[in-house]
Amino acid sequence: MDWKDIGVALSLMLIFEGVLPFLVPNRVRVVAITVLQLNDQTLRLVGLFCMVMGLGLLYWVR
DSSP, X not given: OOHHHHHHHXXXXXXXXXXXXXXXXXXXXXXXXXHHTSOHHHHHHHHHHHHHHHHHHHHXXX
């Protein structure tokens, strides 16, 4: 793995992160407000779940 791979990964992340705000900006705003209302423990669990799923997907793809 080199710096090019990291650049590709960051580029893909930005593309995927931008799809929903581009397609449904009002829904993204509602979800953001909902996330702001979550307590720290729930937000940490969601973050942990996303990291584990990402790690699993990366392992499966590689």
